[in-house]
Amino acid sequence: MKLSIDHKSAVPLHIQAETLLREMIKEPEYQAGKLLPNEVDLAKILAISRTTLRQAINKLVYEELLVRKKRLGTKVAQSKMSSKSMNWLSFTQEMQARGIPIKNYELHVSWVYPDDYIANFFDIKTEKKIMKLERLRGNADEAFVYFVSYFHPRIGLTGDEDFKKPLYEMLENEHSVVANLSKEEISARAADKLIAGKLEIDPGSPVLFRKRFVFDQGDRPMEYNLGYYKAESFIYTVESRRNS
Amino acid sequence: MKLSIDHKSAVPLHIQAETLLREMIKEPEYQAGKLLPNEVDLAKILAISRTTLRQAINKLVYEELLVRKKRLGTKVAQSKMSSKSMNWLSFTQEMQARGIPIKNYELHVSWVYPDDYIANFFDIKTEKKIMKLERLRGNADEAFVYFVSYFHPRIGLTGDEDFKKPLYEMLENEHSVVANLSKEEISARAADKLIAGKLEIDPGSPVLFRKRFVFDQGDRPMEYNLGYYKAESFIYTVESRRNS
DNA sequence: ATCAAAAATATGTACAAACATAAAAATATA
DNA sequence: TATATTTTTATGTTTGTACATATTTTTGAT
Known part of the structure; x- marks a missing residue:
């Protein structure tokens, strides 16, 4: 699994960020209400702009995989509606x-x-x-x-x-x-x-x-x-x- | 129903734009696959930035109320009654x-x-x-x-x-x-x-x-x-x- | 007339910058 | 000690700008 983003790839950065986040929150350390790094830092780590990162996060928020809370941060939501x-x-x-x-x-x-x-x-x-x-x-x-x-x-x-x-x-x-x-x-x-x-x-x-x-x-x-x-x-x- | 956006309101512009769009596509002239005005024009009409307008449109696109098509524009989706x-x-x-x-x-x-x-x-x-x-x-x-x-x-x-x-x-x-x-x-x-x-x-x-x-x-x-x-x-x- | 190239036009992607705001944490005040 | 007040820190909002890209329309060449 790759942990970084390929700026030369034809795949848009926000899509790469999105899939990366999906991988991320599957990892045991991010399960169950854990907080993600804050947007500014994470954007810096991934070497993309905050706007682009937010685009990715937004999608997962809409899917209710992530929950945002002002000041607190962005945390992984309780796994839901898993159709088994x-x-x-x-x-x-x-x-x-x-x-x-x-x-x-x-x-x-x-x-x-x-x-x-x-x-x-x-x-x-x-x-x-x-x-x-x-x-x-x-x-x-x-x-x-x-x-x-x-x-x-x-x-x-x-x-x-x-x-x-x-x-x-x-x-x-x-x-x-x-x-x-x-x-x-x-x-x-x-x-x-x-x-x-x-x-x-x-x-x-x-x-x-x-x-x-x-x-x-x-x-x-x-x-x-x-x-x-x-x-x-x-x-x-x-x-x-x-x-x- | 108001057709414009109140810049002095406490309600965020993209939220106002979103509700406005929701109203809009309920009107008979926008039913069934009709095209919205293009983003640049619509943003100008509503006196908000294209980015902000896009934020509003995105939400409706996520909900599958709108469908985007490059070059063609953004059209009203077939209502699907999908109870997600x-x-x-x-x-x-x-x-x-x-x-x-x-x-x-x-x-x-x-x-x-x-x-x-x-x-x-x-x-x-x-x-x-x-x-x-x-x-x-x-x-x-x-x-x-x-x-x-x-x-x-x-x-x-x-x-x-x-x-x-x-x-x-x-x-x-x-x-x-x-x-x-x-x-x-x-x-x-x-x-x-x-x-x-x-x-x-x-x-x-x-x-x-x-x-x-x-x-x-x-x-x-x-x-x-x-x-x-x-x-x-x-x-x-x-x-x-x-x-x- | 037919087919290929160019222009036009819409959305798509991406960044930078600034200020607003909610909530927790730290500090000051009674 | 208990209670206001301020500061800090994260997300939230908004704009402006620039270039990319898919498609249609128009133009041009054969």
């Missing part, structure tokens, strides 16, 4: 962690024109095709989840990648794209004909539906993922702590 | 935050013997009755969620409390119990006869089912809550950042 387990494990990794061997029932790559919704999320034009990945997965006995993923063209996927490997690992190793932030929307749905067919359930019966918006290091959109989970086969767990 | 802080708002508070009046369709208190599962969670014997609270709630038009809550006897609920008030507020004020940690399990389910009847849907149709284990200040179990949400009426959002 599930979130940063890919499906493959999670199943492996539970000792369940995965079976890919279907794996299909295609190139499609994004609809308005997707184009808007990716901030691209609807006239250019993007990669669509459909996967039907489960254990040895049955398929219990159907995934549909769309990827930002920036990543440069060819379609020849090995999608049997853990997806995010592959993206990181082969395309240098790291998933950093995900926003998910979970709801219950009735399975339509397509989904019912894939999961071998009756149309109209319940599925857990998850939309997932994935962002990379620079908080740029990188993947849009739809997951249809057979009911009963999947439970989403969230653990959150009050932060007042 | 969903987690620590009670149902009542959350609905109120969205300006939706709540209606209690049913509210029923009873005293029951806990089953093994609940007794185990509360770490109590099954021979002693505990309070059970059933609530069918929704907006003016329809009931869309059915809650069943069980409370730890330690809290000392009598059953005569006013359960129309926000629950956690009431528990804090009248029984000095503060909810501090919650563990939730979200899944999709087919509605059984009871639930279907309450929510006025067909048996077998999907509901979002949420188990919630709530702990107090000392991480002692205080409430066990089951929520059955009519599908489509409820979306659970989770935002998570990688921390490794």
Whole structure:
């Protein structure tokens, strides 16, 4: 882990400072209400202006990772709303962690024109095709989840990648794209004909539906993922702590 | 509504600018992807520096009310109703935050013997009755969620409390119990006869089912809550950042 | 007419400088 | 000793300035 800032890098200084602060507050010495060095000093240490440093701090303050107090200083907030387990494990990794061997029932790559919704999320034009990945997965006995993923063209996927490997690992190793932030929307749905067919359930019966918006290091959109989970086969767990 | 900024006010200029922008984008002419005046001009109009204006804009950008685009300008984002802080708002508070009046369709208190599962969670014997609270709630038009809550006897609920008030507020004020940690399990389910009847849907149709284990200040179990949400009426959002 | 280069225009990044303000700590006063 | 008062120290506010950069628009060359 680097403790300093590279003034020659193309990465903006306030972004570098931001990631550096994120690393910093993960360290044991900064956990639990400890104070950061004051802004003036820290700016001097990092060799950036106070304004630039504040820009970085502000972001973490907004995310409620840091709390500012006049005269007292800036302290690390109580860790909050940590959505446990599930979130940063890919499906493959999670199943492996539970000792369940995965079976890919279907794996299909295609190139499609994004609809308005997707184009808007990716901030691209609807006239250019993007990669669509459909996967039907489960254990040895049955398929219990159907995934549909769309990827930002920036990543440069060819379609020849090995999608049997853990997806995010592959993206990181082969395309240098790291998933950093995900926003998910979970709801219950009735399975339509397509989904019912894939999961071998009756149309109209319940599925857990998850939309997932994935962002990379620079908080740029990188993947849009739809997951249809057979009911009963999947439970989403969230653990959150009050932060007042 | 004032359209200008008061330089003599004690309220910081960037705060004034922020509220002004919030008002602004509520106006019909600025709805739906319309562009704001560019920063340099707007700063001139408001007679504040571009830096100060940017401070205000930044905040709304963080909140995803505005979207910036190089060369294009700053436009009003599609309103998303993303309840980010969903987690620590009670149902009542959350609905109120969205300006939706709540209606209690049913509210029923009873005293029951806990089953093994609940007794185990509360770490109590099954021979002693505990309070059970059933609530069918929704907006003016329809009931869309059915809650069943069980409370730890330690809290000392009598059953005569006013359960129309926000629950956690009431528990804090009248029984000095503060909810501090919650563990939730979200899944999709087919509605059984009871639930279907309450929510006025067909048996077998999907509901979002949420188990919630709530702990107090000392991480002692205080409430066990089951929520059955009519599908489509409820979306659970989770935002998570990688921390490794 | 088509395609490439240049100009224009918006936000993005970064610094320096100054003064305001809240709260704790140190000091002075009763 | 207890209570005001002042000082100190951190963040908070605000401006001015300069150049970078992504995109569109305009212009120019083939």
